[in-house]
Amino acid sequence: MKKILGDERRSLILDILKTSNEPITGGELAAQTNVSRQVIVGDITLLKARNEPIIATSQGYLYMHSSSPVVLAERTIACSHAPEKTEEELNILVDLGVTVKDVRIEHPVYGDLTASIMVSNRREVKQFMEKILSTNAGYLSELTEGIHIHTIAAPSEKILDEAEEAMSKANFLITQ
Incomplete structure (x- = not known):
């Protein structure tokens, strides 16, 4: 060729x-x-x-087509957990119909660091986790002792509210 x-x-x-x-x-x-x-x-x-x-x-x-499925609601959530809880965290969110768009940390030297995740279902979460393992890559949140922010999106605010509640119950959400 x-x-x-x-x-x-x-x-x-x-x-x-x-x-x-x-x-x-x-x-x-x-x-x-x-x-x-x-x-x-x-x-x-x-x-x-x-x-x-x-x-x-x-x-x-x-x-990213402009004709991609319409997301009517989006928000950021502050989270904290150990690296071994990442798959559980992502599955909680996608099981409720949420897309986890990215992860962001505030690094003391580099400022805001953001990485695209774009997972919407368990298959994509599994692929993401396998990629982390197979490349021996670390999680961004390991640079900030587990503290990170996700941009999450869903068809409605109600779904995002349910997602926040589930994350709170799992002790992943940082609340004021």
Whole structure:
């Protein structure tokens, strides 16, 4: 297979991402364009710099269509727990119909650090956890002794209220 060059490759990457309903890994994009995963990382960076709405999730790259399901409610919640409670925390939220969009910490040196999570169901949570384990990556919250903030989204404020209540019952929520 011939290597696809520059702008033609980035155009193909955009087409692939736009037509997919699932995240696509850098490795998959690399295989489809006959370049290295590192070249794909550079291409994605260039596309993002052109304001293409691409996000990197633990499952791969995702193009955020303006026709994505309408989220009527979104909020941030402050949480604290040990790293081994992460899967339980995420499952509580997704089981209630919540999408966990990201995790954010306030680092004493770097300021706010945010990482996209984008999990909406147990399968995605499992994939996220497997990716953490297989890459031996740490959780951002380990830098702040378990304290972190999530942006959560759901079809209604009622669902977000239920999610906060469940997180409080599980002692994951930081309350004033």
